[in-house]
Structure formats: structure tokens, C-alpha cells
């Protein structure tokens with residue numbers, strides 16, 4: 696189970712609380728949608744779950760270990776998450792030099808190209824393939840299709856949900872787009888409902 700309990704976080708001692716007693720759980724193979732207003736703290740929660748930030752207090756399980764991370768984060772802008780000077784084959788080899796990328800996600804014709812030579816939807820599929828090559832137990836998908844057209848959004852989500860179900864990978868899907876989350880997730884939670892005391896004080 697991916698679990699955060701009584702999580703509190705702020706970006707500095709003099710900064711306001713972004714998370715003030717947040718509880719959230721994602722079961723293996725479950726797709727949980729998380730929505731909420733801009734600036735509420737959804738991405739911050741995602742980064743805490745993926746071990747990219749450390750909570751001020753409270754717990755996150757599984758904890759980030761050395762070596763492959765059990766919780767991988769997939770971000771909205773894949774171009775910013777890849778070295779622009781690496782070919783796609785090198786981007787994928789960084790995650791696992793021996794593994795073959797999933798052919799349903801990555802066309803072999805892309806492997807010799809650089810990230811700027813792929814479309815946004817193609818690049819996001821590479822980004823997903825890379826996250827899956829790390830064999831995560833959980834994925835945090837943060838607005839991963841926000842910049843794509845509706846058809847490409849649906850395709851990327853279908854691929855992600857299929858892979859998650861097949862591999863027993865739990866997914867926290869973060870989006871402003873409630874209808875999209877309702878279409879892809881097993882259940883949808885509102886950010887404001889994750890804290891028993893309600894959202895953190897207005898900033």
C-alpha cells in the first residue's frame with residue numbers, strides 16, 4: 696500500500712503550511728484520481744509520495760530507498776525531464792540498460808531520435824515507458840496529459856491504466872480535469888478532503 700499519514704509540509708520555516716495533516720492511500724493496482732484547485736498542494740503531495748521532498752512531519756510508505764525508487768513520478772512536461780542531448784534509446788537505457796521498452800508505448804523508429812524530434816504525445820509515452828522500466832510499485836502521474844489533445848490524452852491514459860493493471864502498479868493520477876479522472880480512475884478524491892481538519896489555511 697502507498698500510504699501517507701498525517702503529512703505536514705511547508706517549503707520553509709517562515710512559509711505557510713501547504714499540507715496540514717494529509718492522509719491518503721493507494722492500493723496495489725488501484726488508480727486513484729486526485730483533483731483540486733490550482734495551488735492547493737497536489738504536486739507537493741505527489742513529490743512527497745515519490746520521495747522527491749521530505750515531509751516536515753508525518754509518514755510516507757514505502758520510503759524512498761537507495762537504487763530503484765518504489766514510487767516513480769511522471770511529470771506534465773516530459774521534455775523537461777529528459778536530457779535534450781540524449782537519443783531516446785539513451786533516455787530509456789538510463790532506467791534499465793538491458794530492458795526492451797514496451798512496444799505498445801515506444802515505436803522502434805523513435806529510438807534514434809532526440810526528444811525534440813518527437814511530438815508531445817509520443818514523448819509522454821517515452822516518459823511513461825521510462826518510468827515503467829524502473830519497475831515501480833507505484834506511479835504518481837502529475838497532469839501528464841494536460842498539454843495534449845483529447846484523443847492523445849485518452850490514448851496515453853489507456854496505455855498507462857492497462858500497464859498499471861497488468862503490473863499491479865498503483866497510480867495516483869493528479870489533474871484539474873475531473874471528467875478525465877472520473878473516466879480513468881477507480882475512485883476520485885478531492886484534495887481538500889484528504890485532511891481531517893480541512894485544507895491548510897489560505898495563503
Ligand SMILES: Nc1ncnc2c1ncn2[C@@H]1O[C@H](COP(=O)(O)OP(=O)(O)OP(=O)(O)O)[C@@H](O)[C@H]1O
Nearest residue numbers: 706713731732733734735736737738739740871898
Ligand atoms: N518550490 C517551491 N517553493 C516554495 N513554494 C512552493 C514551491 N512549489 C510550490 N510552492 C507553493 O506551494 C503551494 C502548492 O503548490 P503545488 O504546486 O503543490 O499546487 P498544485 O495543487 O499542484 O497546483 P497546480 O494545480 O496549479 O499545479 C503553492 O502555494 C505554491 O506556490
